Amino acid sequence: MNSTRLSKDPYSVIITGVGGQGNVMASRVLGSMLVNNGFSVTIGETFGASQRGGSVMSHLRISETSSWSPQIPKGTADIIVSLEPIEAVRVLAAYGNPGVILLSNTRPIFPVNVIKGDAAYPSVEELKKSVRRLIPHSIFIEATEEALKMGNPILANIIMLGAVVGLNILPITRENFRTAIGERVSPDTVDLNMDAFDLGSRLGQQ
Amino acid sequence: MSYLIDNREGVQHLLMGNEAIVRGALEAGVNVTAGYPGTPSSEIIEAFSKIAGDRNIYAEWSTNEKVAMEVAAAASFAGLRSLCVMKQNGVNVASDFLLHLASSGTRGGMLLVTCDDPGALSSVNEGESRLFAKLVEIPLLEPGDFQEAKDLTTWAFGLSEKIKNIVMIRSVTRMSHASGNVTFGPLPETVPHAEYSCDGPLLDTETGPVISMILAAPELQHGPQQEKLEKAARLFEDCPFNTYTGPEAPELLIVTSSACNLYVREAVHLLEIDDRVGILKLATTWPLPPNLIKQNLMRADRIFVVEEVLPTLEGNIKILAADMAPETGIKTFYGKHSGHIPSVGELNPDIVVSALVRILDIDYRPADATFEYEAAALADTMAPNRGMTFCPGCPHRASFWSIHHAIALDGRNGFVCGDIGCYVMGTLPSGYSTVKTLHSMGSGSGLASGFGKLKQFGLEQPVLAVCGDSTFFHAAMPALANAIHHKSPFTLMLLDNRGTAMTGFQPHPGSPVDVMGEPAQAIDIEAICRAMGAKVEIADPFNLEKTQEMLNHLMEHGEGAKVLILRQACALSPERRGKKKFDVSVDETICIGENCGCNRLCTRIFGCPGITWDNDKKVSRIDTIICAGCGVCADICPVGAIRKKEVA
Ligand code: SF4
Ligand code: SF4
Numbered sequence: 001m002n003s004t005r006l007s008k009d010p011y012s013v014i015i016t017g018v019g020g021q022g023n024v025m026a027s028r029v030l031g032s033m034l035v036n037n038g039f040s041v042t043i044g045e046t047f048g049a050s051q052r053g054g055s056v057m058s059h060l061r062i063s064e065t066s067s068w069s070p071q072i073p074k075g076t077a078d079i080i081v082s083l084e085p086i087e088a089v090r091v092l093a094a095y096g097n098p099g100v101i102l103l104s105n106t107r108p109i110f111p112v113n114v115i116k117g118d119a120a121y122p123s124v125e126e127l128k129k130s131v132r133r134l135i136p137h138s139i140f141i142e143a144t145e146e147a148l149k150m151g152n153p154i155l156a157n158i159i160m161l162g163a164v165v166g167l168n169i170l171p172i173t174r175e176n177f178r179t180a181i182g183e184r185v186s187p188d189t190v191d192l193n194m195d196a197f198d199l200g201s202r203l204g205q206q
Numbered sequence: 207m208s209y210l211i212d213n214r215e216g217v218q219h220l221l222m223g224n225e226a227i228v229r230g231a232l233e234a235g236v237n238v239t240a241g242y243p244g245t246p247s248s249e250i251i252e253a254f255s256k257i258a259g260d261r262n263i264y265a266e267w268s269t270n271e272k273v274a275m276e277v278a279a280a281a282s283f284a285g286l287r288s289l290c291v292m293k294q295n296g297v298n299v300a301s302d303f304l305l306h307l308a309s310s311g312t313r314g315g316m317l318l319v320t321c322d323d324p325g326a327l328s329s330v331n332e333g334e335s336r337l338f339a340k341l342v343e344i345p346l347l348e349p350g351d352f353q354e355a356k357d358l359t360t361w362a363f364g365l366s367e368k369i370k371n372i373v374m375i376r377s378v379t380r381m382s383h384a385s386g387n388v389t390f391g392p393l394p395e396t397v398p399h400a401e402y403s404c405d406g407p408l409l410d411t412e413t414g415p416v417i418s419m420i421l422a423a424p425e426l427q428h429g430p431q432q433e434k435l436e437k438a439a440r441l442f443e444d445c446p447f448n449t450y451t452g453p454e455a456p457e458l459l460i461v462t463s464s465a466c467n468l469y470v471r472e473a474v475h476l477l478e479i480d481d482r483v484g485i486l487k488l489a490t491t492w493p494l495p496p497n498l499i500k501q502n503l504m505r506a507d508r509i510f511v512v513e514e515v516l517p518t519l520e521g522n523i524k525i526l527a528a529d530m531a532p533e534t535g536i537k538t539f540y541g542k543h544s545g546h547i548p549s550v551g552e553l554n555p556d557i558v559v560s561a562l563v564r565i566l567d568i569d570y571r572p573a574d575a576t577f578e579y580e581a582a583a584l585a586d587t588m589a590p591n592r593g594m595t596f597c598p599g600c601p602h603r604a605s606f607w608s609i610h611h612a613i614a615l616d617g618r619n620g621f622v623c624g625d626i627g628c629y630v631m632g633t634l635p636s637g638y639s640t641v642k643t644l645h646s647m648g649s650g651s652g653l654a655s656g657f658g659k660l661k662q663f664g665l666e667q668p669v670l671a672v673c674g675d676s677t678f679f680h681a682a683m684p685a686l687a688n689a690i691h692h693k694s695p696f697t698l699m700l701l702d703n704r705g706t707a708m709t710g711f712q713p714h715p716g717s718p719v720d721v722m723g724e725p726a727q728a729i730d731i732e733a734i735c736r737a738m739g740a741k742v743e744i745a746d747p748f749n750l751e752k753t754q755e756m757l758n759h760l761m762e763h764g765e766g767a768k769v770l771i772l773r774q775a776c777a778l779s780p781e782r783r784g785k786k787k788f789d790v791s792v793d794e795t796i797c798i799g800e801n802c803g804c805n806r807l808c809t810r811i812f813g814c815p816g817i818t819w820d821n822d823k824k825v826s827r828i829d830t831i832i833c834a835g836c837g838v839c840a841d842i843c844p845v846g847a848i849r850k851k852e853v854a
Contacts, residue, residue: 018592028220028385031220031385032220035218035219035220035387040386040387041220041385041386041387042352042384042385042386042468043220043384043385043386044380044383044384045383045384045385046327053592053593053594053595053597053815054592054594055592067351067352067353067386067387067468068468068471068472069468069469069471069472069554069555070380070381070384070465070468071380071469071554071555072555073472073473073476073554073555073556073559073572074556074572074573075572075573075574075577075578076476086588086589086590087589089584089585089588089589090585090589092581092584092585093581093582093584093585093589094585096577096581097573097574097577098574098577109815109832110815110818110829111590111591111592111593112592112593112595112636112813112815113590113591113592113593114590114819115809115810115813115815115817115818115819116635116809116810116811116813117806117809117810117819119590119591120590121590122587122588126588127588130584130588131584134577134580134581134584144831148831153831
């Protein structure tokens, strides 16, 4: 069982990615797991341009007492979860600090400027190395590849959620996930989501 | 069953600000709700429509915001509680009726919920709606957190009935789209009975006709309207949602409201100055309750007003402070005018922190400077920006491709007047920079109507306009009527993607179902345009050749307004989402990559995110996860390297 207290109040988690990756769903699931466990959660969402290829970000504030700002102060994130590698770097620069824990999917989604040849997309191996030089706690997961093996790329967000819970830092458990996901997906896909979650938990601990 | 109608009193749910407003209205027993979609307000009517059956509610997406307000007002006149909702730009549209409604007054409690977008996160501007409350003389309420978004909404219905006038609730993106814990109150059993009493004497507010008519006797309606506002100010003196937290006599009094309340709390927490500053959080921001303001001004000599965009609250407080100066003493104000808080863009905790650091002269170093520098350098080299573009398989990309090529072929320097929808991206390279004017809903057609009449002054360029199907009903129809009547020669390209795509696919008068899922009378856009007298053609924008041919034909077709309906469902529409029409792939042996027409025509110019560039093999590639299978790219490749195969 994870700890039942927060190591810091408010505790700040960012989930980031590109529109269409299921960012909002992931933040809502994580948020309701915490609310069900009696915490006060504030989620700030930027999704105006989300459908149209833009970066999306959810800020989660977890507290034992009250609502906090839906925008995390710069440089104060505790955990960053990214569904796309360059988004991880972008958010790290704005909200990271040497103590932050970063979990990132490795599958690139190329921005239009890159597709058009006006900008270059970095090599993911180089990116990992540079991130590791910058912060001691970073975990890269091939979540999209694993999700594809399970039959649906969108499950990458559930794999990443599994990895976050698997860190054993947040006061939530696998059972909390089962309840929260059960409220959102059709009953016949709960098992598939549980499998993705468990896989994520394992991968996150490596 | 939706959690929004959970009837267990005291239960807690994680609600979006917009959902909290819905729950608040439900707890007040609202019956009629109407709006026009617009980010960040759209979830409110969506939520009402989903629970309409369970709670005896009528919900509609109206043709535009003015009609939405009229629909809600009718319910109020008939004694029901009602609510209309729109984004800030919509208040401009509804404001003509709003001015009159504020003068005639209301009966059943009625709210105008407006969701502003400081920072224009998903708007074409960051216009303010708060000033309308002052302009039309109605009360303005602004919730300071998620619980309050619910509680204040419930309270507002009572207020509206006490003063017999419409009450405005203003949210912002960071409240509407953010979520927090909300504790539920009871849901009332309402047994609504609607009846419009209108047989009484003129100007009898209970039984007479509800009219806004001053007729050179302003004291008859304008006087009572101002008394209502004074009554609201008196009620606001004891409003439980105006709160003060902090020491009795702080060094600095911060006055704030709305989402800024959360930024202020965060900043004070970060700087650990809760023993030095006090926070007056106001929920009733117009009219301000004078005694409450006076009591709080007495606490400190230095006052810091924290709000987004224009110095509205700041100005109103300063006016009171000037009057009260003999009693409260002269105050030093910090805010927009002093340059501590910007008047442009949205705020965040960091902006408030740096203002407080300056005002209180605090030594505060936010982050690890080396880390900050290195992380920023890493992002600079490794995280290219993500520009906005149309979705993979979007019909608009195909439409703009054709428009761009038709204009080039025509050779007379034609241009497109733009309008509001996803197709605002027609101004950007992702829409081949085809769109050359962009303003409000429907104004593309209005401007085109005007440009079309400039021939007599030598303007020879072909004039085109775009507008979506929802925008057509909202505001473009009067402009088209104007153009047809005055024989203004322009070509309107009606981008009919079967719904209000930008905001999440809401139905409009051309849709066969309404928001509650009931069959609706679908109004035929083509028949309307024909009946108005336009020459009308229809094309599928995915058929590039035919679309371009028709466009060139229409541009040359002399007099009067012409309409080309470009009909293809949005890539995210229920009918297309997740269903590929074609399996598309690139034949690497044929793709000529950098040697192709314009040097990688498909990836560099066409720019669908579904096609990527394989830098090792120097060929284009289809990303099958992202590709929506529209098949359009297969038709633009000059050498036929992109293959499409119909999905069985
Ligand atoms: S939401 Fe629809 S209309 Fe808007 S960009 Fe995407 S596909 Fe195009
Ligand atoms: S078929 Fe081509 S144009 Fe259509 S979505 Fe796929 S990659 Fe984009």
